[in-house]
Every structure is written in C-alpha cells, then in structure tokens.
Amino acid sequence: MISSASLAFSQLFTQPFRSVLWKTLGITLLLLALIWALSQAGLAHLLTLEDFLPGWAETVASIIAGLSVVFGLWFLIVPVSAVVASLFLDDISEVVEHTHYPMDTPGRSLGMGEAMIQALRFLGVVLLVNIVVLMMVPLLGLGFIIFFPANGYLLGREYFEQAALRFRSPAEVKELRAKHGAKIFLCGLVIAGFIAVPILNLLTPLFATAFMVHVHKRLSGSRPINTDIE
Secondary structure, rough: HHHHHHHHHHHHHOHHHHHHHHHHHHHHHHHHHHHHHHHHHHHHHHHHHHHHHHHHHHHHHHHHHHHHHHHHHHHHHHHHHHHHOOOOHHHHHHHHHHOOOOOOOOOOOOHHHHHHHHHEEEEEEEEHHHHHHHOOOOOOOOHHHHHHHHHHHHHHHHHHHHHHOOOOOOOEEEEEEEHHHHHHHHHHHHHHHHHHOOOOHHHHHHHHHHHHHHHHHHOOOOOOOOOOOO
C-alpha cells in the first residue's frame, strides 16, 4: 500500500498529470464562480426581506448568509473537482498503466456516459455522507471522529471500482472488493487523509485514481515494472 501511494504521489507532478490538473482546476473554478454568482443573486433577493427585521438582526443575517456561502463553496471544492476530473480519469489510468504495467493488457475506456454516471453517483454519495458528518460536528465533535472512517470507506470503494471496471465486469469488481475489503478501506483512509490537507486536496482525484490503479493491479497479481518517474 505504501509503495503504491508513493508511486501515485510521485507521478502527480509529471506532464500528463499536470495537464489534467490545469483542465480540472479551470473548469472547477468556472463552476464555483457560477455557483457563487447564483448564490449572491439568491442572497440579494432574500436580504430584501430584511426591511422587516430590526437593525441588529439585519447585520447578523447578512454575516451568517455570507459565511454560509463561503463555507458552502469550500465544502464543494473537492466533490466538484472530483466530478470534473472524472472526465479525464481514463487518461490518467492509461498513463499509469502504460508507464508501470506496459506488458499487461490495457484497460478499456469507460466512455463518457458511463464515467459521468459513476461521477454523479459518487458526487451524490459524497455530499450525503459529508452533510451527515457536518451535522454531527456540534455533537461533541463526533463529526470529526467519523470523517475519516466514513470517507475512507466511501473513497476507497468508489475509486477502486473506477480502476477495476476498466478490466472487470461490475459483478467481478464487487466480488474482488468484498474479498479485499479491509485493504481497500485502509487505502481509502490514505485518500481521506489527502482530502484533509488544504490545497493538496485539489489533487485528490488524480492521486486517488493513480493510487487505486496500482492497488487493483497488485490485487490482480501484477507488479510495477517502471518505478522511475521523469
């Protein structure tokens, strides 16, 4: 697991990964800017209702509304970037497979439609789980305690499936995941730790994809040939 994570991390800064990263960041920022604009328009409409509130309440309402928008955008950075990156994850998987496993049969591309279905399902589950986690934060800090195991399970499962589906049927992927559930969960915890680091978390989809390509390959009996990254 450690060697797979090390290989994935070292490849993040190679040219193919940088190319996908800039595309992902560009589209993500555009989407967040659109969400910001729509949020501001919605707030402007809601704040017209402040005429019915006393002065101190208007101030409090404005501050809370502004902070909510900022926090909401921060919360959306990772899931939005993950969905955008899903458009390019086949490219990342192919780079890892070609670089480290050139003698293996190449994986099949999931195709735009299948990739988007996987990404939207992933987005929905991520948002649901993390909204529940955030709701539990006031409860003795329980949200922070369950953040890592919840996201470890979720991220490990989803990114492993994306890597494995390039080579296996959904039924085979499910069987393999059940057989190696503990190891995949531990790998998911590594990805969850990656998400917890500001700025670095923008690289999560690329790291997680490369990481799980290596994990799937190892579980399938393959070993990387080229470990020198240029």
